[in-house]
Every structure is written in C-alpha cells, then in structure tokens.
Amino acid sequence: MSQSSQNASLGKDAIDPAANLSAIKTEIEDALKEAGRPAESVVITAVSKQHDLERIRPVLNVGHRVFGENRVQEAMSKWPKLREEFSGIELRLIGPLQTNKVKEAVAFFDVIESIDRPKLAAALAKEMEKQSRRPRLLIQVNTGDEAQKAGVSPKDADAFLKECKKLGLDIEGLMCIPPVKDDPAPHFALLEKIAARNGLKKLSMGMSGDYLLAAQLGATHLRIGSAIFGPRPKKP
Template sequence: MAVDNMPPVISDSPSGLAIVEREVARACRDARRDRASVTLIAVSKTFDAEAIVPVIQTGQRVFGENRVQEAKAKWPSLMNDYPDLSLHLIGPLQSNKAREAVALFDAIHSLDRASLCEALAKEIVKQDKRPQLFVQLNTGEEPQKAGIAPPDADAFLANCREVYGLQIEGLMCIPPVDDPPAPHFALTAKIAARNGLKLLSMGMSADFETAIQLGATHIRVGSAIFGKR
C-alpha cells in the first residue's frame, strides 16, 4: 500500500489535483511544515472509476470513501490495477460492516461508539489486519452528527485501548457548517496531544489551509479535486 505521508508526484497539467497540491504546498510553507507531514486524501465518494483513474494517473495515491458498499463496488479492481493505492473510510461505519471495512480499508476515520470498537477489535484479530484508526469527535456537539463529544473523549479513548485493545492513532473532526473551523481544529489538536495521538484528520476543500496551520496530518478534499457532485 502507499505510504500516506508522501505527497503525490503531480504532473504539470492544470487539473484540480494540481491546483490543490500547489495550495497544500503553500499552506505547509506558510505554517513552516514539511509538505510530507500532510497526507492529501482525495475524496472520491459518488465518483465512478472512470472519474477516479485520471486522478490516479496524475499522481494521487490516497483516496477517501464515505460508504463501504460504494467502495466495494469500485475499488477492488482499481487496487488490483494500482496496488500502491491507500484507501481511507471517512464516513460513518455500521458495526455490521466492520468485517468488510477492515478487509478493504487502510484507515478508518469514524470510530465513535463502543459497539463499533467491539466489532473492529474482533475483525482486526480475525483478519490479522490493522488499519489506522481515528476516533471521530463531534466538536460542535451537534445532535444530528456522529462522533464523541469533547468532554467524553478522554474516557472513550481510554476504553478503546484498555477494554478493546485497539491502537488508536488519531482524531477526526468535521466542524459545524456555520462555525469558524479554527476553534474546532484547535480543540481536536488539544485533545489529541493530551492523549498522545499524532494524527489529525481535519480540513476539507473550504478550510484545509486553516487545518494545516493548526496541525492537520490528513486533509480530506473532494470537490476541489473532482469537481461538484
């Protein structure tokens, strides 16, 4: 699989990916960070293989999907053709899809409840495959949104490790649409730091530069690369 922290080798074509890559590189320079410290996840949800292949051929190797079933329909053949790809699940995961998720994805960004911890722990042992795991925070404590509320994060992370034996590597957040994202990114980084987590999945097409300034290691960019859905 691809090494996530290596930036893509981008051609000179003025594609969406090339434009995003230039913006990511500039944001890293402004933040005095190494470009290799930020993994660009190209979010390919709702796009078919025909739309994805040109992005792969342009140099991108890390992709994100929201749903297990959609990913199963298009990624096995792509990964057979391009075996150095890395696939991240960035959307909600049902516990009964844990087996398929562990088999297909190299990283899961949406761990947010005990039942899912239990299901993933079982499949990780059974399949002897260890995807990177991120706990999803609900930094805005929005009732309609998945994720662990910040006051509950420390206890949940402790249970992930001590009760279920999961190796949690990072946190993920999606700020409320109408809020400035910076406070949410800063809160996520603070919780990660006090729990010894090095990975931060935060920032999308509209706010990834702010996320990079505040320590994001993984940014999830879809429309700026693939166009509007």
C-alpha cells in the same frame, strides 16, 4: 481564489481532476510554508465518494494513492478494479460505520477514521482479531456536539480513548467535521488539543472549503473531494 472556489463555477465537462490536484498541492505547500510546517507534514485524502472510475483514474494516473470513501458498499463496488490497475492504493473509510458492516470494513479498508462509540470499538476489536488484519484507526470527535452528527463528544474523548486501548485498539489519531456555519479554527484547535494530551500524532481535519486553514493549524490529513473531482453527481 482557492481551487474549491474555482471549481464551483465549472461544469462537469470542464473538470480536470489531475490539474485541480496539482493546483491544490501548490496552495497547500504555500500555506504550510507560511505556517512554518514542512511540506511533507500533510497528506491529501482525495475524497472520491459518488465519483465514478473515469473521474478517479486521472488522479491515479499522476501518482496519487490516498483516497477516502464514505460508504463500505460503494467502495467495494468500484475499488477492486482500480486496485488491479494501480498498486499502492490506500483506502480510508471517512464516513459513519455501522456495526453490521464491520467485517467488510476491516477486510477492505487500510484506515478507518470514524470510530465513535463503544459498541463499534468492541466490534472492530473482535473482527480485527478474527481476521488477523489491523487497519489503522482514528476516532471521530463531534467537536460541535451536534445531535445529528456522528462522533464522540469532546468531553468524553479521553475516556473513550482509554476504553479503546483496553480493547487492544491502537488509535493513531483523531478526525472531525466542524459545524457548517461555524468558524472551523476553534474546532481544529480543540481536536489538536485532545490529540496532544493523549499523545496522538494524526489529525484528519479540513475539507474542500477549509483545507488551507487546517493545513496551517496542524492537520496531517486533508479530506478534499469537490475541489479535486468537482461537484458530486446528483443521486437519481
């Protein structure tokens, strides 16, 4: 049973984020070994959205430093204090980015994974030049062409990458979120194919339900939230 399956049956008080992270690392190492990939080829992005500081600190205390947040405002409300307490934190924006939040996102995040449209790309290029700050960038690909989901269509990905390059954006990789009901393997394979033909090395794919498969199929970054931190708190 994967760590995500075990966490599903635990109550809030039973969650041990640091122990969960350790168990997940062992699972991933085994999966990478089976796939013939080196252990250092994958980085875990601990998805801390909607979790408070007390749930995040145990993971920081054991040395983990890469975290993902979905919303700019939420991240800005809790991470400044944690950045004062812990050095070397890398924050990755993994949720949709609105153009009216570009200024804050460029200033605050180390990586932005969700570039998905020309207007956003142009706004990022302008703001990065203005701030003289260049967070690393990934393009989100909507591998399932789902109408309700953000991301550029696979058929438009190559052209969009060229457009980003013309704007002066240095895109280092791709991100995807496969449809919930689909087998994720073909979506991971499609993302890898698009990345390979465009010379991109970073693949952010795989979440709490499918991170082992993603690790075996070429992911460089795994976005793992509930398997580490437990279920997200219900909104009031």
